[in-house]
Amino acid sequence: xxxxxxxxxxxxAGVAGLTAGALLAERGFKVALVTQGEPTACLSTGxxxxxxxxxxxxxxxxxxxPEHPYHLVSEKIIRDALNYFQAAMTDMGIPYxxxxxxxxxxxxxxxxxxxxCLVPSTMKEAPQDTKDSVHIITFKGLKDFYPGYIxxxxxxxxxxxxxxxVYSTMSIxxxxxxxxxFEKFIIWLEKLNIDEDKLAFPAVLGLESASEIxxxxxxxxxxxxxxxxxxxxxxxxxxxxxxxxxxxxxxGGTLYWAWPVAGIEKTGKVIEAVTTPSEGRPNSINAxxxxxxxxxxxxxxxxxxxxxxxxNVFHLPVHISGPRETWFDSDYFSLNHGIGRAGIIAxxxxxxxxxxxxxxxxxxxxxxxxxxxxxxxxxxxxxxxxHAAALSCAEYLSR
Amino acid sequence: MIKTDxxxxxxxxxxxxxxxxxxxxxxxxxxxxxxxxxxGATGACHGLLHSGGRYxxxxxxxxxxxxxxxxxxxxxxxxxVEQTGGLFVRLPGDSxxxxxxxxxxxxEVGIPAEVISSTRxxxxxxxxxxxxxxxxxxxxxxxxxxxxxxxNIRSSELRGGIVYTRHKVTEILKSHGRCIGIKAIDQSTGDxxxxxxxxxxxATGAWANxxxxxxxxxxxxxxxxxxxxxxxxxLTNMVINRLRHPSDGDIIVPNEAVCLAGTTALPxxxxxxxxxxxxxxxxxxxxxxxxxxxxxxxxxxRAFSGVRPLLKSKKADSHEISRGFQxxxxxxxMYSIVGxxxxxxxxxxxxxxxxxxxxxxxxxxxxxxxxxxxxxxxLSGYPLAKRLSNMKGIVCECELVTRQEVERIIKQTATRNxxxxxxxxxxGMGPCQGGFCTFRALGxxxxxxVISPExxxxxxxxxxxxRYKGIRPALWGDQLREEQLVEYIYLGILAMxxxx
Numbered sequence: 025x026x027x028x029x030x031x032x033x034x035x036x037a038g039v040a041g042l043t044a045g046a047l048l049a050e051r052g053f054k055v056a057l058v059t060q061g062e063p064t065a066c067l068s069t070g071x072x073x074x075x076x077x078x079x080x081x082x083x084x085x086x087x088x089x090p091e092h093p094y095h096l097v098s099e100k101i102i103r104d105a106l107n108y109f110q111a112a113m114t115d116m117g118i119p120y121x122x123x124x125x126x127x128x129x130x131x132x133x134x135x136x137x138x139x140x141c142l143v144p145s146t147m148k149e150a151p152q153d154t155k156d157s158v159h160i161i162t163f164k165g166l167k168d169f170y171p172g173y174i175x176x177x178x179x180x181x182x183x184x185x186x187x188x189x190v191y192s193t194m195s196i197x198x199x200x201x202x203x204x205x206f207e208k209f210i211i212w213l214e215k216l217n218i219d220e221d222k223l224a225f226p227a228v229l230g231l232e233s234a235s236e237i238x239x240x241x242x243x244x245x246x247x248x249x250x251x252x253x254x255x256x257x258x259x260x261x262x263x264x265x266x267x268x269x270x271x272x273x274x275x276g277g278t279l280y281w282a283w284p285v286a287g288i289e290k291t292g293k294v295i296e297a298v299t300t301p302s303e304g305r306p307n308s309i310n311a312x313x314x315x316x317x318x319x320x321x322x323x324x325x326x327x328x329x330x331x332x333x334x335x336n337v338f339h340l341p342v343h344i345s346g347p348r349e350t351w352f353d354s355d356y357f358s359l360n361h362g363i364g365r366a367g368i369i370a371x372x373x374x375x376x377x378x379x380x381x382x383x384x385x386x387x388x389x390x391x392x393x394x395x396x397x398x399x400x401x402x403x404x405x406x407x408x409x410x411h412a413a414a415l416s417c418a419e420y421l422s423r
Numbered sequence: 424m425i426k427t428d429x430x431x432x433x434x435x436x437x438x439x440x441x442x443x444x445x446x447x448x449x450x451x452x453x454x455x456x457x458x459x460x461x462x463g464a465t466g467a468c469h470g471l472l473h474s475g476g477r478y479x480x481x482x483x484x485x486x487x488x489x490x491x492x493x494x495x496x497x498x499x500x501x502x503x504v505e506q507t508g509g510l511f512v513r514l515p516g517d518s519x520x521x522x523x524x525x526x527x528x529x530x531e532v533g534i535p536a537e538v539i540s541s542t543r544x545x546x547x548x549x550x551x552x553x554x555x556x557x558x559x560x561x562x563x564x565x566x567x568x569x570x571x572x573x574x575n576i577r578s579s580e581l582r583g584g585i586v587y588t589r590h591k592v593t594e595i596l597k598s599h600g601r602c603i604g605i606k607a608i609d610q611s612t613g614d615x616x617x618x619x620x621x622x623x624x625x626a627t628g629a630w631a632n633x634x635x636x637x638x639x640x641x642x643x644x645x646x647x648x649x650x651x652x653x654x655x656x657x658l659t660n661m662v663i664n665r666l667r668h669p670s671d672g673d674i675i676v677p678n679e680a681v682c683l684a685g686t687t688a689l690p691x692x693x694x695x696x697x698x699x700x701x702x703x704x705x706x707x708x709x710x711x712x713x714x715x716x717x718x719x720x721x722x723x724x725r726a727f728s729g730v731r732p733l734l735k736s737k738k739a740d741s742h743e744i745s746r747g748f749q750x751x752x753x754x755x756x757m758y759s760i761v762g763x764x765x766x767x768x769x770x771x772x773x774x775x776x777x778x779x780x781x782x783x784x785x786x787x788x789x790x791x792x793x794x795x796x797x798x799x800x801x802l803s804g805y806p807l808a809k810r811l812s813n814m815k816g817i818v819c820e821c822e823l824v825t826r827q828e829v830e831r832i833i834k835q836t837a838t839r840n841x842x843x844x845x846x847x848x849x850x851g852m853g854p855c856q857g858g859f860c861t862f863r864a865l866g867x868x869x870x871x872x873v874i875s876p877e878x879x880x881x882x883x884x885x886x887x888x889x890r891y892k893g894i895r896p897a898l899w900g901d902q903l904r905e906e907q908l909v910e911y912i913y914l915g916i917l918a919m920x921x922x923x
Contacts, residue, residue, distance in 0.1 A: 067908070067911075068915075068916070069915075069916050132916065132917050132918040133916075133917055134880070134883075134917045134918065134919055136917070136918040136919065136920060137918070138916075138917075138918035139918075165816060165826075167816070167817075167818050167826065167863050168863070169866075170862075170863070170865075170866025170867075170869060170870065170879075172866060172869035172870065172876040172879055173866065173869075173876065173879060173880060173883075175876045176875075176876030176877045176879065176880045177880075191816070253916060255859065255862065255912050255916060255917070256912070256916075258916075320907070321903060321904045321907045322904055322907050322908045322911065324904075327900070327904075328898075328899040328900060328903045328904075329899055329900065330705065330708075330899050348701055348898075348899065349701050351898065351903075352895050352898055354895075356887055356888050356891040357887075357888075357914070357919075357920075357921040357922060358921070359914065359921075361910075363903070363907070396915075397910065397911065397914050397915050402915070
């Protein structure tokens with residue numbers, strides 16, 4: 025068996041895993057991050073929702089039920105986590121607007137105002153109410169964006185269609201990074217003589233350099249410009265992932281791609297290694313500590329069977345709302361689905377509660393009682409708990 | 424106002440079959456349906472064209488009708504019937520005595536039934552439980568109920584028949600105690616339409632008593648809910664039945680790329696409020712899993728329920744109530760046709776139209792058993808070969824439906840209802856159950872100005888609620904994972920708010 029030795033192995037390359045990895049790597053630990061593939065962050069809006077329930081993110085967190093995992097993390101750590109994220113992403117050329125003090129809106133592709141906290145700079149000019157008139161540029165054949173939905177709520181909205189010659193989110197985005205395409209597009213755009221207050225695009229304005237593209241369009245047209253996140257595939261989600269991944273590499277972490285964990289090795293109360301199937305014989309990575317950040321069902325951290333819910337890597341005990349009938353409320357829109365509470369309960373050191381493992385730390389969407397959609401707390405909770413888990417893990421490693 | 428001879432209420436297989444029969448006998452008619460074709464029990468069944476075997480023991484009259492109709496439909500509906508053949512499998516512990524009674528029943532009715540060994544059965548259907556004792560081969564087939572309705576309607580429209588779908592009958596007009604017409608409301612525009620006729624045929628299945636009540640009559644019925652599950656792939660190429668007394672979860676039918684398994688039988692009161700329970704889903708999966716073990720770990724994409732409109736009976740076990748049909752003459756110009764089953768729809772239509780002809784004193788005989796269904800070539804759905812020929816602009820990745828195809832249906836049918844597109848293209852019928860493509864289809868309808876932006880939003884909400892009802896009882900494994908993603912998209916990324 026081929027064996028490699030690390031201080032920490034992180035399982036899952038989402039916002040939580042990459043953040044915990046960068047933090048530990050910059051403290052000088054030898055960090056490996058293993059992932060099955062792209063994280064659900066790539067499907068997301070790229071925005072960091074911290075807690076959308078209250079007037080401010082922090083007061084919203086304060087009012088969450090006592091079992092919510094945010095309460096495992098101090099307010100200082102939450103602030104530190106958001107600041108760290110903003111600095112890291114600025115460093116990677118993907119600046120974020122906003123701060124822990126207040127929530128702000130982005131415009132959704134259905135025309136609703138979606139509450140978030142830290143937003144990519146390409147969305148910072150999104151209207152904060154229904155007053156601003158908006159002109160939407162959309163693209164011929166783009167199947168995942170329909171301005172009609174936005175017009176249904178904002179009557180002061182117009183739209184124009186540009187034929188980019190390509191039809192998917194990804195290919196339009198990569199064309200925007202080409203000088204010739206961009207110049208031709210600007211000539212077309214200038215001829216529209218737009219009257220509306222603001223100019224909006226589905227989020228296809230480049231992959232690497234979206235914030236510069238948005239700024240350039242804004243300067244050339246003389247109007248505020250913003251992006252509207254689309255349903256997956258999502259460019260802002262991919263930019264978020266690329267940024268965090270780049271930062272993790274920059275801090276010296278090692279990423280093992282296409283490395284699904286299939287088994288574990290253990291002695292007593294300590295996990296010693298994780299293994300993955302490979303041709304001939306299994307590969308194994310040894311470490312002193314493990315961080316589980318595999319996400320919930322979509323991410324692949326949890327699997328539901330007809331009778332129960334399983335945590336896929338360490339088979340940790342999973343907190344569930346009750347039998348299958350309780351997982352989904354009869355009202356689709358209620359946001360009170362029992363399944364939203366399923367996950368791993370962690371103690372104050374971010375270790376799985378009720379298990380005897382000393383060297384497993386848990387963070388992100390796999391935690392129990394998050395109710396991410398109801399509370400609007402996806403990536404924010406991932407950042408905060410990743411910080412707490414990384415600190416706890418660092419303390420354990422330094423013992 | 425429209426004047427015709429016969430008004431048919433109900434666009435299920437029976438109503439559409441009556442329209443075709445009337446058309447072939449030259450009788451002017453108008454069919455009114457509150458939803459799309461096959462919206463009731465016709466579309467909510469297995470899609471099984473019975474060999475009659477299922478009823479050979481309990482209901483020989485229905486069994487004989489089924490077998491005769493099976494032969495006719497295979498002949499006239501080549502393109503909408505798949506001649507799969509069927510097996511009745513006997514599992515360890517299943518009564519040997521029932522096998523004898525079954526074989527005798529088939530012989531008396533005249534259904535070809537061949538006993539085959541378990542080895543031979545496994546050769547025919549490799550996914551079968553290898554523990555089966557033996558199997559009996561019968562000529563069961565699978566049939567596409569929606570396409571069947573469309574083809575029958577085609578014959579009617581070619582001969583001047585008038586058809587209104589998405590029109591709900593709100594009033595039966597009467598004069599001197601006789602029914603003289605109806606008023607129906609166009610569900611998309613809200614306009615009311617008045618249609619006058621000499622005879623009204625109530626072919627509304629589970630809704631028959633509601634319509635009869637509008638005319639001051641009644642239809643005594645027992646409504647029995649039957650639930651089914653759909654797998655995301657085709658586990659068998661033959662219909663698989665359990666060789667035992669009719670019971671829950673005893674049949675699996677292959678249909679296009681999927682399999683349907685069912686059913687249950689629970690008495691209900693309101694056909695408009697059907698809920699499939701998780702426990703029914705569990706029963707069907709574990710029963711189907713006894714015949715085809717893969718059922719236990721195959722992705723279930725949806726569960727649904729239909730209502731069998733059975734004739735009123737005192738029998739406690741609804742599996743035992745006769746599947747025969749009956750024509751009720753309300754003696755006021757209205758007839759109700761109730762009971763029966765999909766397999767015998769043509770026969771029901773024939774008898775109904777015979778009655779109408781007699782009342783008109785006309786003699787032209789029925790020809791629906793001889794003349795093949797017209798338009799089968801064009802109306803044979805949207806076959807895979809066609810879908811694979813154009814991979815550009817796919818809007819439904821699960822079923823390979825293109826924007827071009829969606830636009831074609833919108834132009835052709837002038838529909839304002841996304842369900843009509845789904846029925847005609849299979850858009851949204853795959854594993855994600857329209858999670859992605861319905862957002863797109865409604866966006867396209869709005870782009871083409873057939874619906875307003877406000878309507879597209881409203882329909883998207885309505886669709887999500889209907890969709891959820893179908894998948895909720897079957898959420899675990901990959902289907903739950905996909906559902907969590909779809910919920911994240913609509914309620915998270917798109918921040919869709921709770922409807923008022």
